[in-house]
Amino acid sequence: MKIIIIGAQAAGASAAAKAKRMNPEATIRIYEKSDIVSFGACGLPYFIGNHFTDANEMISRTPEQFQKDGIEIKTLHEVIAIDTNQKKLTVKDLNTGNCFDDSYDKLLLAVGASPIIPPFENSQLKNIFTLRNLHDGLAIKQTLSNSNIKNLIVIGAGYIGLEIAESLVALQKNVKLIQLDDRILIDAFDRQITELIEENIKQHCDLHLQERVLGFEGSHNVTHVITDKSQYPADVVIIATGVKPNNDIYKNLGIKTLANGAIITNSFGQTNMADIYAAGDCVALHHRVSHSMVYIPLATGANKLGKIVGENLGGGNCEYPGTIGTSALKVFDIEAGRTGLTESEAKKAGIPYKTVIVKDKNHSNYVAGQTSVTAKLIYHADTRVILGGQIAGGRGAALRINTLATAIWMNLKIDELAMMDFLYAPPFSRPWDILNIVGSIAK
Structure with a gap:
């Protein structure tokens, strides 16, 4: 049995470990596009806010630990094509640029999600960041070490936007939080609850609701954020406007998805394509209350479905019981x-x-x-x-x-x-x- 996993973060890592325990004789190989594996992005706002200083605390397992467990892992390797008829992959070694073929008996798509970046004007300016991976966190932290960095603007008032805003205020920065909608956390909480949170946020930083960011100004580094209401000085901008599934590798394969590209699986984690499974932030989950497929990219769902899929890849017959979208945050008080x-x-x-x-x-x-x-x-x-x-x-x-x-x-x-x-x-x-x-x- 040869199992190929594309992606080595929460879902891919959980699946690989479980599959190897289920079937020690199986060949398990993971291809990871980045140089970081088994990384917990939820810690990034707290890392930037100096709650802890060792970035390695956000990494659950190293490549060496995977290798020790008999799981082959290849970082900086991108799967650029999948042939579902021949059960073959084309893989690019990002170190050398060389491409080679590989094959699978069973394949897991655990390719995650990427930040949504609206079409802002001049978004290529320096000191404009997203916050999704370890390199983002390290870059932001390094930039903030410059004592001349005072004015920070966070675009987006979801979980990450609010958590990073709190961390930046704790660093004694001037923080402005801009949200397109008329309230924060619009997809997670009802108005009666978001109003309570907004009232507290306004005691700590500058909250702008119902304001659209149009673009940025600056010659090299960003200097101003331009909105439909005004313009504001900015030494650093962090864009936190949500994420979308990384669907480039599978969008033309005939795999069923939601409108946003999130893969639809059955309760066993199987896609509609033979011997192809999916888990993680590229996947829609069954909601136990609404009985619909929903896109809720949380670490809890990624890890749990990853473990279920890993058991099934290893020969099991385990079903994912669904999600109810349980989540929480702390912002200021x-x-x-x-x-x-x-x-x-x-x-x-x-x-x-x-x-x-x-x-x-x-x-x-x-x-x-x-x-x-x-x-x-x-x-x-x-x-x-x-x-x-x-x-x-x-x-x-x-x-x-x-x-x-x-x-x-x-x-x-x-x-x-x-x-x-x-x-x-x-x-x-x-x-x-x-x-x-x-x-x-x-x-």
Whole structure:
């Protein structure tokens, strides 16, 4: 059995390790376009913000560790063509420029995603960055070491944009955050929650909503950002406007995808092409609540589907149970988490729903550090089964979303939260946790 994996980040690395454990006799070869493998991009904002200084902490496994486990890995090798009829690949050695052929019995596409860069004018100017890989992080950190770098503009107010904005403020930079939409985190949270986060952001940096970036000015380095409302001085610009699947290698193969190029697989991670699997940020996932294929490029989904596919590549018959899009972030003084469907997603899916919103405190009044917490739940109007939830507030807010994720996973009804036996201790909670209260007042 010869297994070829294209891509050595979260999904590809997880699949390779699992496949080798399942089938020690299999030949497993990974081709990775970059010189970095098994890299966790989620740490980049914190690396730039000096939460830690050793970039290697974001790397889970080195090429040497893969080789030690009997997995052949070739970095700086790009697969430039796939012949699905002959089960052959054309590979380019980026060190030498030479091309060669390889073959496979089973193939895994784990090619990830790349930053979306809108057609901004003069985007080739220096000191304009995206934040996706280790080299991006190292370049930004090196640039920020120059004490003359003061004015930074972040374009995009999704997870990465907000996290990097917080890190830049901590570095005592003048930070401006520009968002095209009328609110932040528009694809992840409903308005009642994003308004709370926005209010806190405005206490720390300059937030601009409903403003379109048109381009940049400068002779060599960027000096200004031009929008449809004004222009702003900028020593550094970070573009964080989302990601898209790296579909160049498979877009002409006949593989079924979503409109954005994300690969559609079955529950075993198989594409519609014989012996070709897919996992990671180039793949759409089955949503357990909406029962649709969704594009949610998170490390959790990439690692889990990668492990499932690895087991199946090694001869197993394991199914991916689906996603509910559980995620969280911390930005300045606010933690926020979400899971399942937002209200807008439930509406789009045509599901009859109701909502309940509660504002309470994170723990007892007499313990220092008490803060407000707001919870919103979306539940089925007829069955009362929980469809989704969002929580925002101070310390302890985000981890409560794991409780709601478990409830959604198990198809619990909102009424069952009312008497659920949550912990009570003054530093952590109140006798009636906010989730108990949500269950009690739902109509």
